[in-house]
Amino acid sequence: MAATGLVTAVMLPIRESLGILNVGLIFLLLSFVLALGLGAGPAALAAVLSFVAYDFFLIPPYNTFTVANADHVLALFVYLGVAITTGQLVARVRERTDAAVREQHRARMLYELNAALVGGVTLDAILGTIVEQVVHVYGSAGCRILLPNGDEVLAVRAGFPASVDGKIDRRQLAMAAYAMETRQAAGQGAVSRRVRLPHAPGAPVTSSVQRKGADVLYLPIATAARAVGVLEVSGRPGGGRFSEEDTRLLTTFADQAALALDRTRLTDEAARAAALEQSDELKSALLAAVSHDLRTPLAAIKASATSLLDQSVAWDESARSEFLEAIDEETDRLTLMVGNLLDLSRIEGGALRPDREWYDVAELVHDVAGRLTNQASRHDLRIEIEPELPLAYFDYIEIAQVLMNLGENAVKYTPPGTRITLAAARMGGDFVFQVRDTGPGIGPRQLPQLFEKFYRGERTTRVPGTGIGLAISKGLVEAHGGALTVESHLGEGSTFRFTIPTKAPSEADA
Secondary structure (H helix, E strand, O other), X not given: OHHHHHHHHHHHHHHHHHOHHHHHHHHHHHHHHHHHHHOHHHHHHHHHHHHHHHHHHOOOOOOOOOOOOHHHHHHHHHHHXXXXXXXXXXXXXXXXXXXXXXXXXXXXXXXXXXXXXXXXXXXXXXXXXXXXXXHHHHOOOEEEEEEEOOOOOEEEEEEEOOOOOOOOOHHHHHHHHHHHHHOOOEEEEOOOOEEEEOOOOOOOEEEEEEOOOOOEEEEEEEOOOOEEEEEEEEOOOOOOOOOHHHHHHHHHHHHHHHHHHHHHHHHHHHHHHHHHHHHHHHHHHHHHHHHHHHHHHHHHHHHHHHHHHOOOOOOOHHHHHHHHHHHHHHHHHHHHHHHHHHHHHHHHOOOOOOOOEEEEHHHHHHHHHHHHXXXXXXXXXXXXXXXXXXXXXXXXXXXXXHHXXXXXXXXXXXXXXXXXXXXXXXXXXXXXXXXXXXOOOOOOOOHHHOOOOOOOOOOOOOOOOOOOHHHXXXXXXXXXXXXXXXXXXXXXXXXXXXXXXOOOHHHHHO
């Protein structure tokens, strides 16, 4: 109305020289400007007002609604139709342009958010990136993500900036819980100082609870199945109340948080499923590997004990001694098997902690060779130790077990008369232990699987064993900071080699 009155007042002094057509063009230009600046409604109102002013002030006879010339009547109504139509078209173009700009802004925000989320590898990092992007990209004063804790009560999981309070008062908790339960946006308005709850689309209701501070918007973080949290955004850019467009933009961030939470849930479920599957496979392999080896000593113990308890047979001392020795040997075999399984479980669980002290390497090799003497009575057992080796820092029992396992394997899987050598030397910063044999060797296809749990080669299935000795040995050596390797050639024999550091860990680090 003011613009129409101002333009009319400017044209009044020169209305005689302007001409009817020029006046119409000036009013039409005014309608265009108002349509671009204010929209369709103000443009239509300006068209009607300018039509009245055109007729009353600028068409002879002046200051009346009478039109003397019939051609002027046509020009007047044509102007009105053109002004209203073009004003609506210009306003519609403006609205579509604004919508395109908003959509471009939304797409840019989504792109920047996704680009920022690429570097997040953990849930906390991703949620932290989301709240930071809400503040930096959207421009809010602060942002928090609220998720249920162990007691199913909403708590702050991520917030930005650092000055954002990590506590939730009862009013905030009630609003966040409402948004999460209804899966609708809700907010606390600062202009009216009242809590605003969504009542229907476009028609919020106002309660009587007063508050202070900037406007706060609560958006549910929801997956397809359920709501899992709340995105809290405080302080709209430029102040004022959050609009529907703001809600749509911020819903993008809430959806990204929902995707992150859902992805974390799926990842956890996949990890648990994989762990259960691996556990089932381990149990099956364990039962398959030890069922026969457990039954054999148990059957021998049972048979010997039953024979000794049989009162109908008068056993002499020699027979009794044989039964008791059989029970003793099979019990030791069972004890060793159970000990190996326990060691394997400790290695798998990461609970293996070597009890290290300073020991003589030569004494260790001679000790193990002495234990192997009876088992290797049909083999050529030799010892090779580098002279004047210094003391080594290791767990004597565990390293002796490694050397013993390798020696027993050489005895079991090589024919009688084969030479077996236990060797120890120093090479660089490590002690190197070797168990060499001149047996048939190991095929190249079996070497990569040799240290896997419960693996047994094709030619070794007839030899008693569980297939976990090398896996245990590898774990014990690696717990000392060393490595266990094997070299073998068919028809030439095999060499198992492992290393341990020459210095204590603290000295090596120093």
